[in-house]
Amino acid sequence: MPAQxxxxxxxxxxxxxxxKPIWLMRQAGRYLPEYRALRExxxxxxxxxxxxxxxxxxxxxxxxxFGFDGAILFSDILIVPYALxxxxxxxxxxxxxxxxxxxxxxLGALQQxxxxxxxxxxxxxxVKAALPPETTFLGFAGSPWTVSTYMVAGRGSKDQGDTRRxxxxxxxxxxxxxxxxxxxxxxxxxxxxxxxxxxxxxxDSWAGSLAPAQFERWVIEPNARIVAALRARHPxxxxxxxxxxxxxxxxxxxxxxxxxxxxxxxxVDPIWAAAALPPExxxxxxxxxLALITGGEALxxxxxxxxxxxxxxxxxxxxxxGILPDTPIAHVEHLLKLVRQ
Numbered sequence: 001m002p003a004q005x006x007x008x009x010x011x012x013x014x015x016x017x018x019x020k021p022i023w024l025m026r027q028a029g030r031y032l033p034e035y036r037a038l039r040e041x042x043x044x045x046x047x048x049x050x051x052x053x054x055x056x057x058x059x060x061x062x063x064x065x066f067g068f069d070g071a072i073l074f075s076d077i078l079i080v081p082y083a084l085x086x087x088x089x090x091x092x093x094x095x096x097x098x099x100x101x102x103x104x105x106x107l108g109a110l111q112q113x114x115x116x117x118x119x120x121x122x123x124x125x126x127v128k129a130a131l132p133p134e135t136t137f138l139g140f141a142g143s144p145w146t147v148s149t150y151m152v153a154g155r156g157s158k159d160q161g162d163t164r165r166x167x168x169x170x171x172x173x174x175x176x177x178x179x180x181x182x183x184x185x186x187x188x189x190x191x192x193x194x195x196x197x198x199x200x201x202x203x204d205s206w207a208g209s210l211a212p213a214q215f216e217r218w219v220i221e222p223n224a225r226i227v228a229a230l231r232a233r234h235p236x237x238x239x240x241x242x243x244x245x246x247x248x249x250x251x252x253x254x255x256x257x258x259x260x261x262x263x264x265x266x267x268v269d270p271i272w273a274a275a276a277l278p279p280e281x282x283x284x285x286x287x288x289x290l291a292l293i294t295g296g297e298a299l300x301x302x303x304x305x306x307x308x309x310x311x312x313x314x315x316x317x318x319x320x321x322g323i324l325p326d327t328p329i330a331h332v333e334h335l336l337k338l339v340r341q
Contacts, residue, residue: 085107106173139189143243254278
């Protein structure tokens, strides 16, 4: 189907549409009973990611139930460090763990295992074959700063302190780690595009933890390199950048990374974003996931404010971050009616 006939893809290409396309970050996941049933049958999270049949089914579940305008690949941002040679496991109550932790920033003890990308590419092929023709297929990767925070600390952290200290203390060693993440990420996204995705999102979940000069060096510059390299291989690919927590640095990110669209988190005033971001740039966001859980007036007012703020530019409706596991299905259905009415 031509891009202009796919609502989400047309908006990411810069067209302003009367009906706003909608998809939700983490829309394939724990809030859906069909996902929970499949996970119980198949095993842990990484087992699902590495099972192309299961991962494809999970990717398609929210499309079958809700008819979102975009399908987001079911995978994880830590597949890149996994392919760079770190061991990856998911511990109940603790989340992902990478070992060995790269506290000195050195990849010297690791051996790349690029075949760990292959199950993801097979998932993309399976989803592509089954996806409704009007639905845009989104791939993704973690941005280098966020991925590095897990690689250095070995797990998530509240302030990314170990990685921030390393970046200040030994910028050469840290820069080499960032370079390796960039190269692997470009290959990973290239493989996703070749297998069938039509747009990609770069998740920089911990971008907000950096001081301005560090943000320029470790968020804007690496993302700009990924965008340029991926565009050199696939000139028509659409790229969404999502630097969560960027705040006032969001405008510089939008101008300097070369992304086609910018994702806005729930802490950003949509009226400010509409005025501060480049006038023709598509914007994605930014309903508070807790407003969706609350429903009722909180949901309706939140949706109305966002739609009004972004009425004069290309806009993709989304949450300000991922949908939470305790989100009621009925509230998601109501959200769709509000956006599409």
